Amino acid sequence: MKPLVTKNEMKRVDGYSIETIGIPSAVLMEKAAMSVAEAVRDYCLRKEYSYPQQKILVVCGTGNNGGDGVAVARILNEWGFLASVLLLGEETKATEETKHQLSIARRLEVEIQHETDFNEYTIIVDAIFGIGLSREITGNYREVIEKINQTKSWVCSVDIPSGIHADTGTVMGVAVKADLTVTFGIKKIGMVLYPGCDYANRVIVADIGFPKKAVESVCPKVFYLEPEDKKMLPERKKDSNKGMYGRVLIIGGSKDMSGACYLSAKAAYRTGAGLVKIMTEETNRIILQTQLPEALLATYKIEDGLDLKETVLKELNWATVIVIGPGLGTKKHAEELLKTVLEYALVPVIIDADAINLLAQNQYLKELFQSKNRGEQFIFTPHLKEMSRLSGDSIDKIKANLVSYGMEYAKKEKICLVLKDARTIISDGVVAYINCSGNNGMSTGGSGDVLTGIIAGLLAQKATLLEAGAFGVYLHGLAADREILEGNTYSLIASDIIKGLKKEITK
Ligand SMILES: NC(=O)C1=CN([C@@H]2O[C@H](COP(=O)(O)OP(=O)(O)OC[C@H]3O[C@@H](n4cnc5c(N)ncnc54)[C@H](O)[C@@H]3O)[C@@H](O)[C@H]2O)[C@@H](O)CC1
């Protein structure tokens, strides 16, 4: 698990390292520049480029990002490359560090230009703006960035692609499309969210010597998971029995929709749940028994006009985890089922799909939920459209700052929110995870139902809501990545993700 920071948090890490600990700013800058120069050299070595024949342009602004760039040009020259600086902006307004770097570079006769022909260079280093970017990019800066993007050169961005907002990943008018980004110390939130992550492309996190204490001093609240976090998988004892791994009740499925609850149930089993029961309409009995004989069934007939409450209550008592929503529909009986769950459930509940739509449509259900919820019990798994229905906010508003939106909503409603998008946000209102696994093949029917099943499977094995949400989403993405053959994301279907799960569930 690694932290992600906003630009203000990163500035505080810088400040703490320099002012409180006493590491000179120039030392950090030198190490930063060295790590970028090494990345450029590695690229040339991989390409088997001979040194002097490669012309490298380092485009520098007047902030400290530009100072890094000037030092990169100087180091590359020392190594035998032909690297020159294109300096943008007024030198008199440069930071002290950048002025200092310019004077060193001049003494070593590094070429410093104010305009150039971009097509002369095989490699461009982008050191125009880093985390200090504070407004939309216009004028000459904009023209230069557009020219960089039009070249065929390989582009390496220093710290973050110039033009990407470090907190939200949005493009501030225009942004550099990098092939590689070398970022310092900690990844910035904006370079893992879309579209920022597309612009950053491959990212190297360079250790430039920020002390651990400096990072801890800002108490990061946003994280992402990595393969080593597979240790979060719940333990499985050698002398175990199915009673130890929980009982998942999935309330879902309707006449024309049996697949959703089937996928959730199968994914819950494949994640390690002890027993899974599907509560659904009688019409789904044969298909579910044929497709997933491992699942227990509790069926009901809606046309009877029966009061479902007693039947549901019996099942609620049986379950250690409840899922409500996959393929449920939003008819009257579905509303009744949700009402009963909200009223009587005492175990963790995942509110998914149509159950979210029902909450969004019925104010009395929202109020019932709010009156019953004491915290630590509910996970909501909306995609952006469902989130918008639920909160009444537009998708644009939600997307404008996905992480803080998700955190605030989770805090306000006292839930664990799994806000599904190309980068899913998981938050309990205190911290948030941004999921970085998965691929665009997952934009396919049933993918969300599989996720719900995985989260339920983890809850059944006693993961906390936040662990089940964050790790479940991560595992879901890894499983999907496993099933992509030679980059073909077109053909991925939801049941493939369950297949991938089988291969990914190892510590
Ligand atoms: N000691 C430090 O603080 C370190 C800083 N480092 C580098 O310093 C960077 C941050 O440096 P700064 O805070 O100086 O900021 P930047 O270098 O990112 O740029 C800020 C400058 O650009 C101007 N600016 C912002 N938005 C603009 C726009 N849209 N159009 C035109 N001008 C605009 C600002 O007025 C300011 O002068 C990091 O990203 C990193 O690359 C590294 O050298 C590591 C150590």
Ligand SMILES: [K+]
């Ligand atoms: K940059």
